Amino acid sequence: MGNSEMRAVKHKVATYRFSLAAVCTGVVVSFLTLAPSAAQARDYPYCIKGEYYESGTGDCSFDTYQQCLATASGRRAYCDVNPFYRFPEDGPTAYPDMRRNFRR
Known part of the structure; x- marks a missing residue:
């Protein structure tokens, strides 16, 4: 060569x-x-769940509980706390919207 x-x-x-x-x-x-990364599912504190969402966590793309409720309105859906989201550790004021829903 x-x-x-x-x-x-x-x-x-x-x-x-x-x-x-x-x-x-x-x-x-x-x-x-x-x-999609796991971090994307943890960015928002509230999730919409119902028959339109196959995953167990639903669509977790809501900053406030009111946003989630507005989206769920008129549908067979409900809102819940994102199980992967870390709320600030500042006691009962961390998520006042959810606290109000569980009063007796």
Whole structure:
């Protein structure tokens, strides 16, 4: 094998490695961008649940209990606290809307 042939083979190998690395990086970035993460489910404190939601936690995309109630209004749905959300640890004022619903 001549010197020019050896350079051509090395160039092809380097091109192949670069292409493979680019494809792998693209796949990883696509996966991380498109795949829902567990943190997304924990961003909001309230979830809507009902027959339209197959997952056990429902749709947890509500900042306030009132937002959730407005969405659930007129549907076979109800609102609940997101089981994965960490409320601030400041006693009974942490979620006053839910406290009001459980008074006797």
